[in-house]
Amino acid sequence: MTENKLNSYRIAQQQIQAAVKQLGLSSTVYELLKQPMRELTVAIPVEMDDGSVKVFIGYRVQHNHALGPLKGGIRFHPEVTLDEVRALAMWMTFKCAVVGLPYGGAKGGVICDPKKLSLRELQRLSRGYVNAVAPLLGIEKDIPAPDVYTNAQVMAWMMDEFSKIKQYNEFGVITGKPQVVGGSAGRHEATARGCMIVVREAARALEIPLQGATVAVQGFGNAGSIIARLLHEQGCRLVAAVDSSGGAYNRRGLDPIRLAEYKSKTGSVKGYPGSQNITSQELLTLDCDILIPAALENQITAQNAPYVKARIIGEAANGPTTPEADRILKENRTLVIPDILASAGGVTVSYFEWVQNRMGYYWSTEEVNKKLEDIMVRSFREVYQTYQQRKDVDMRTAAYMVAIKRISEAMEVRGWLGEEKKEQRERQVLLA
Structure with a gap:
C-alpha cells in the first residue's frame, strides 16, 4: 500500500496482523479480527428547511463482540467512507480491550456536512439515522456515542428517538448525553x-x-x-x-x-x-x-x-x-x-455512563475522574511493560498485543477458535 493511497481499513489489518504474529497466535485469530462481523448501509431521507428531501448515506459497522456489547461513536462528516468506518470499528474493539472494558467495537458514520445544516435539519438527520439502524442497537447489543461533528445534543436526539421506538426511556442505549438525561459527570473532558x-x-x-x-x-x-x-x-x-x-x-x-x-x-x-x-x-x-x-x-x-x-x-x-x-x-x-x-478516556467514561444508567445511581465528577485515572495509569503501565520487554516492537504493537491477547482468550473460551483450542484449554484446566 503506497502512501498516496492510504486506506485506514488496510492499515488496521496490518496492525492486527503484526500483533497476532508477535503473540504467536493462530491464523484463525487474525481471520476473525481482520474484518467486521456485521455492517449496515442505510439511506436516510431528510426533509430540508426549504421543503425538499435530501437522501443521506449512513453506516453502522460492528466488528467483534467477544468481550461484550458493541461500543462506538457516530461521526457526521462529508468524507466518511465505509472503509473508514470499518477501521474505526476495529480500533474501537482494541481500544476497549486495551483498557479492560467489557465491550466490543463498533462505529457509525453519515456522509454529510453538518456545518451546512440548520439545527432542525441536523435533528431530523440524527433521528433518521437512529430509525434506520435501530435493529442493531440496544443497551445489551450496541451502544453509540459522539464522534467527529456530533455532540451531546445529537446524542440526546438519538436517545429520544430510540426511546420512542421502544416506547420507554432507554437512556443507556446512547452515551455522551447531557447530564439531565442520564449523561455522566466528567464525560465532556x-x-x-x-x-x-x-x-x-x-x-x-x-x-x-x-x-x-x-x-x-x-x-x-x-x-x-x-x-x-x-x-x-x-x-x-x-x-x-x-x-x-x-x-x-x-x-x-x-x-x-x-x-x-x-x-x-x-x-x-x-x-x-x-x-x-x-x-x-x-x-x-x-x-x-x-x-x-x-x-x-x-x-x-x-x-x-x-x-x-x-x-x-x-x-x-x-x-x-x-x-x-x-x-x-x-x-x-x-x-x-x-x-x-x-484516546481511550472517552470510551472509558462512556462505560461509566452506561453503568450509571443501568443502576440509576450517578457519581460525582471527582469519583469519575478518579476511576478514569486508575484505569488509564494501569493500562499505560501494562502497555509500556510489554513495550520494554519486547524490544522489537513499538508502543502501538505492544498495545495491540495487550488488547488482542484479551480478545483471543475470550474467543477461545467461547469456542470461536475450534475444537482443538477447546481441548487444549480443557487440558490446561485439568492440569491446573
Missing part, C-alpha cells in the same frame, strides 16, 4: 483527560519534566483544546495549535483558555493576537517535547515522520500515524502513545 494522563505517565517514564515542556496540538477542537488546558495545568507550555481553518504559533507560549475563547468568537485560532500563522504540516514538525495529533487519520506519514522532533506523541485522534511513519518514529526514538490507548 474524558477523552482529553485520558490523553493527558498517559502523556504524563510517558513523561515520567522517559524522565521528561512536564514543567516547561513544550506542546503542539493539531486539531484544536473539543478534545485538543481541553488537552492543551490540562497539560498547561501540569506545567506545560502550549506553543502551537491548528484547526481546520488555520494555526497559531508563539514559542513563548499561548494561553489555552484565552485561545479557546478567541476561537469561540472568531471560528478559528488563526490570527490569535501575538501569534504567527502556522500550517498543520508545519506544526507536526515543530521543535517541541509533546505532539498531540487530535484531528483526522493519516496525518503523520513517511513523508513528514523523519522531520518530527517531538519526544512524545499522544494520539488523541484515531489513526493519525501510518505504519511507515511508525517505523521511522521508532528508529528516531520518538515514543508514540497509540490512539487505542491515548
